[in-house]
Amino acid sequence: xxxxxxxxxxxxxxxxxxxxxxxxxxxxxxxxxxxxxxxxxxxxxxxxxxxxxxxxxxxxxxxxxxxxxxxxxxxxxxxxxxxxxxxxxxxxxxxxxxxxxxxxxxxxxxxxxxxxxxxxxxxxxxxxxxxxxxxxxxxxxxxxxxxxxxxxxxx
Numbered sequence: 001x002x003x004x005x006x007x008x009x010x011x012x013x014x015x016x017x018x019x020x021x022x023x024x025x026x027x028x029x030x031x032x033x034x035x036x037x038x039x040x041x042x043x044x045x046x047x048x049x050x051x052x053x054x055x056x057x058x059x060x061x062x063x064x065x066x067x068x069x070x071x072x073x074x075x076x077x078x079x080x081x082x083x084x085x086x087x088x089x090x091x092x093x094x095x096x097x098x099x100x101x102x103x104x105x106x107x108x109x110x111x112x113x114x115x116x117x118x119x120x121x122x123x124x125x126x127x128x129x130x131x132x133x134x135x136x137x138x139x140x141x142x143x144x145x146x147x148x149x150x151x152x153x154x155x
Contacts, residue, residue, distance in 0.1 A: 015044030015093035023089035039090030065140025
């Protein structure tokens with residue numbers, strides 16, 4: 001139990017940093033940077049907790065991004081700030097960079113070294129995993145807004 005809490009605390013700390021950094025790059029108001037840090041820490045820690053419980057990475061990412069989307073809707077209503085200010089910066093730590101990088105390196109290796117079946121399998125596996133994680137992130141952010149604002153007219 002102590003190991004899990006230490007893992008979640010470490011995960012929260014190291015995922016709050018890129019969330020705040022991304023928010024600073026896109027000129028999020030200074031008073032909202034703390035919310036971006038909390039959102040990034042919460043999302044990545046929730047995903048880590050779901051993975052610890054045996055949930056696949058893609059589904060854990062969907063759960064975490066949907067939770068951040070719900071929190072973002074609440075914060076946007078409370079502080080009268082657009083929802084993406086909180087949510088987009090909060091999901092940045094969950095971007096599947098290593099899977100995308102492995103896919104790109106595999107494609108370059110496929111081009112330079114020639115075809116091999118294990119290399120193609122690695123490219124397909126990592127490419128699909130990257131695609132599914134990115135879809136989970138985008139759907140997870142969109143679902144709360146669609147559910148909460150579905151009865152409102154567009155104009």
